[in-house]
Amino acid sequence: MFKLRKTLLPVIGLLLIGVATTCVSNHAQAQINKNKAPLNSVVHLYSNNQVKTSAPSVPNNAVTLVGAGAPFPAQLYQTWFQEFNKQYPNVQVNYQLIGSDAGVKWFIKGTVDFGASDDAMTDKQIALVKRGVMTLPLTGRALTIAYNLPGVKNLKLPRQVYTNIFLGKIKYWNDPAIIKANKGTRLPRLPITVVYRADGSNTTQIFTRHLSAISREWRSKVGSGKSVKWVTGVGAS
Incomplete structure (x- = not known):
């Protein structure tokens, strides 16, 4: 279960580690x-x-x-x-x-x-x-889910919940599954807008690779890659 950071965009992602590599001749x-x-x-x-x-x-x-x-x-x-x-x-x-x-x-x-x-x-x-070629792993970074939901801090989303958000199954912030993970938090009935990278990127590949690893449905319907056919949401640069 992850605590999500509040930002200006209703972006849904996850916390995981990516590695930046360098190739040297x-x-x-x-x-x-x-x-x-x-x-x-x-x-x-x-x-x-x-x-x-x-x-x-x-x-x-x-x-x-x-x-x-x-x-x-x-x-x-x-x-x-x-x-x-x-x-x-x-x-x-x-x-x-x-x-x-x-x-x-x-x-x-x-x-x-x-x-x-x-x-x-x-x-x-x-x-x-x-x-x-010599390939060298040099740095690590975290990819995290970000959200914009006025009045709500430290939102928690279990794996199954954020996977279902990206699959378009959970459409509102007051969905019972989100309420269950955030007891005591008042969640408004507002639609969830998923925002993803419009261009192909390694960030998308890392994220969708994770979703494919934890969800058989995601793996069969969407899969992983630098650019995928998202089930729901809007693309942004």
């Missing part, structure tokens, strides 16, 4: 071991190809590594890259926030030295990278 690893001449550089962090920080000119013996992928771990990566640069001043790391799928595609094409994704590369994707 063997060539990039070899570059790191080269020259160690001092360099006063800083980490570049890009968003939609816009440079967020700047750096001085790079000397000839410096190493520049370029990565791209998921926005979620970007701040953590920035901290790591800055600390790494203190130990290896000649290494400059650039990271572009373009999304998990795009990061993997750029890595496969050789556009970047490493890519970051909320989901690991498949064997088929790895086979496309002739220069070799």
Whole structure:
């Protein structure tokens, strides 16, 4: 049973752990071991190809590594890259926030030295990278259900309840199953509006994979994936 956080959107999700992975080419690893001449550089962090920080000119013996992928771990990566640069001043790391799928595609094409994704590369994707691949699990995060129900705090939804909400079986906040899980809480007879990601995403894949694992009905009717045919609700970016 989960306690849900109140937000501005009536979103139904769940609490679980997702792992952000990074794929690194063997060539990039070899570059790191080269020259160690001092360099006063800083980490570049890009968003939609816009440079967020700047750096001085790079000397000839410096190493520049370029990565791209998921926005979620970007701040953590920035901290790591800055600390790494203190130990290896000649290494400059650039990271572009373009999304998990795009990061993997750029890595496969050789556009970047490493890519970051909320989901690991498949064997088929790895086979496309002739220069070799190392996949490393680096970060963890929680996906949580959020809701907007004025006057109601610390709402609790057992697994069967939130699964039935997403299956369109529970349509109102004062449904007997929700009342039973929240004794003493006055729940209004208001319709539940499910809001989900309209675009394909690894977040959706993690969430629907969980629903498929706990509900045979969900698994047979909807299944899991980065983009699924939702039973109920509206899509939002």
